[in-house]
Amino acid sequence: MPLSAPRIFDQQHYALLNQARGDAAARLLHELKDALHLRTAVDLGCGLGHFSGLLQSLGFEVTGVDGRRENVEEAARRNSTVSFRTANVEDPGVRSLGTFDLTFCFGLLYHLENPLLAIRHLRALTESLLLAESVVCQGDEPTMVLVDEAVEDDQGLEHMAFYPTEACLIKMFYRAGFTHVYRFAEQPGHSDYAATGETRRVRTMLAASLQPMDSKLLVLANDRREDMQPWNARYDVSRETAGEKLKSFAQKPLPEKFRSIKRIIGTR
């Protein structure tokens, strides 16, 4: 329960999203924590510390980090046994926090001006595993869209951010030095993670590691080398060939394949 006045993070839509994301993360961490000897965790963009508290309850020694001092102060009030720090993940100074077995980064990567730079910092902080969750734009290409954000405590520090596609996140994780990047075989049970006939899929959860991981909960995402160039006809995604469409379909995890087929044949 919040100890002080309700904040933007206390809205009902956060509660539903947090439940779904927390369940998916806990399921995976139950499986991997001992197998990968995960003991310490950093929760980046921790907001009021909801996931810092969850990680602590799963047995991690947690450091919560947020770019807003007022969020960190409230996070510390709500999670009195977790250690919290104020730091900007785009600033190289964040590396001085040290290294952690698990880097946990939910709801942050799409709030940044310099996401690839920040992901390089995340790589430097990570000893073993990164769990990341983000809003994503539509499309199979590794692209980003520059968005003006609202001036709120749960948004980017500069009110302007690059929103990536999932393909772009995967590529950035590989280029920053993670050796294996995985999609979740089953995404969190919330409508934001599933396209339907009427709605788009707007979020994803990914795992990036420094060793191969053998889990039925994860599906390896390929490190695609792009030949995409502005002067290349392929840059125009509306001209995607049947072969390219088939390739993107083949790379989707099984539940997403079923959803796509249902969409094509018009059932839900």
Ligand SMILES: C[S@@+](CC[C@H](N)C(=O)[O-])C[C@H]1O[C@@H](n2cnc3c(N)ncnc32)[C@H](O)[C@@H]1O
């Ligand atoms: C959408 S909230 C996510 C909170 C929580 N992790 C979750 O998933 O519910 C984004 C949080 O990231 C913080 N943030 C935004 N830009 C940041 C930056 N450059 N460095 C550190 N934290 C940042 C915001 O202050 C906010 O608390």
